Amino acid sequence: MRTALLLGILGAACGGGVAGGGAGPGAGPGEPHDVASVRLFDSTGGELTFHIPLFDSVPLRIVVQMYAANGRHLTSVTGGQDMQFAFTPAGLASSTPVTGQPLARDVLSVAPPGTGGTLDVTLHFPADTSTKTFRGFEVLVH
Amino acid sequence: MKSWYTDAAAVAVVITVLASASPVSAYTQHEHGGEQGTLGIPSTRLGSGTAWLPDAAPLPGYHASLGRWTLMVHGNAFLQYDRQFGTRADDQLGSVNWVMAVAERPEAGGTLRFRAMVSAEPWTLTVRGYPQLLQVAEPYGGGIVTDRQHPHDVVSETAVMYEHALGTSVAASVYAAPVGEPALGPVTYLHRPSAAYDPVTPLGHHAQDVTHTSFGVVTLGVFTRSLRVEASSFNGAHPDEDRTDFDPVRLDSYATRVSWNPGAEWSAAVWIGHLAASGGAHVHDALDRFGASVLHTRGSWSTALVYGADLPSGAGHPLNTLLLETTLELHEANAIFGRAEYVRRTAADLALIGSVSRELDIGALSLGYERRIWRRGPLAAGLGARGTLNLVPEELRPFYGSRTPVGLLLYLQARPHSRPLGVRMDM
Secondary structure, three states: HHHHHHHHHHHHHHHHHOOOOOOOOOOOEEEEHHHOOOEEEEEOOOEEEOEEEOOEOOOOOOOOOOOOOOOOEEEEEOOOOOEEEEEOOOOOOEEEEEEOOEEEEEEEEOOOOOOOEEEEEEEOOOOOOEEEEEEEEEEEEO | OOOHHHHHHHHHHHHHHHHOOOOOOOOEEEEOOEEEEEHHHHHHEEEEOOOEOOOOOOOOOEEEEEEOEEEEEEEEEOOOEEEEOOOOEEEEEEEEEEEEEEEEEEOOOEEEEEEEEOOOHHHOOOOOEEEEOOOOOOEEEEEOOOOOOOOOOOOEEEEEEEEEEEEOOOOOEEEEEEEOOOOOOOOOOHHHHHHHOOOOOOOOHHHOOOOHHHEEEEEEEEOOEEEEEEEEEEEEOOOOOOOOOOOOOOEEEEEEEEEEEEEEOEEEEEEEEEOOEEEOOEEOEEEEEEEEEEEEEEEOEEEEEEEEEEEEEEOOOOEEHHHHHEEEEEEEEEEEOOOOEEEEEEEOOOOOOOOOOEEEEEEEEEEEEEEEEEEEEOOEEEEEEEEEEEEEEEHHHHOOOOOOOEEEEEEEEEEOOOOOOEEEEEE
């Protein structure tokens, strides 16, 4: 009986506290120097950071999201940014800008299925004329 | 968003399982191999899955006889306040907890054993788990959760095992589990006496004993009193992010392990396995995993040394991890414990692809102390504190605020209390 009572108290106390814990860093605007990492998503919000699958002749929209060092999502930076994609090997895939979405590119495979490589994302910030390159996102043509 | 009924469900899971032991007329402390099984091997040597502990390892729990059945229940519950400091600071009040029930009886000249393990952590830690700097990032809800350790599944083991002697010195076993642990890795940290007072998952968990919850396991073994050779086919996918369901069972990966108990105080093991490419909470390409462990217990002092490594297909070198952990119980009322770890993380592990080098060397030193504050009947409770000093390379300084980000836990632990060998008490 005492065992059950003690465990009940423990569980009840725990459940009440969890709801308020770990709220996360949230999202908002920032400065160019705040950008510490980027993550890649498809048009539906699916994460592509760990693996970018390209299917022969099927364009894939890649949306880049910027993050501060503490993990906060930077929805925009002062002065905006320009973005370039570079594939290794160069003949792996091609990308084209998306009108009205400066942090998105439509990517189309060029190499045959089975070819792997990487994508480097370069951001240029006119506000302070700085440039940051994030290298090594893995790409595979299926 | 949590609600009252999920909290109630969490409590109910724990209490219901523990209550299952209450109808028996007596309980005893189950330590130091009180039950002799096949070939005279103590039943308590089976630390987790089919992995061996030293026979001298304490395994506090309650057992009773019910007809031909021998029943045993043991578990661990922490109520902890977890605070991680630095740029990625976070905190949480939560509970790490689990309960295991074992039932065994003689059958057809051998030993038939059923085992189940449950946890309420999906509710008491939330499905995002608890804050832990530098832990492996996981997909969740279409995004990635970083610097947190996931909760365990509500059901992390349901297994049946049968052992039968093939002579006076050799026996064979079969272990089958819709969800269970293959012959890959050491005794999982949850069941190591060297981590009995430590609520925190090792940073190297994902290259050492992460397969302790695999949805689909079949293991065949041959063993003597001191040597065990076994092979498993199992599901190489980590459980999906819904920790309350049963994942599809499949057998797409394989492993083999050799365990050796040269004396009552020692247990050593080496293992190697191949994991098929998978989804789940840890998406990975096909990889090989291998490692070795040495566990030692002398009196109330238990220590574990574990090496584990992943070798992803096509990679030129393994991603190594090394763990040394120890726990010393002093006069039953005090426990001092510590853990030292080295892990080789990838940028993907930290969700920092493109921002840092592809691989990074991480270290962590943890030290803890627990003071027992209460003991009654089968249960003891203690107050504890645990601090961790993480060691990261310079390029991670911007992401963690320093090269030595720290974490702190304050906790209340409830567990079966430790008593001397073979004590039996009437209720």
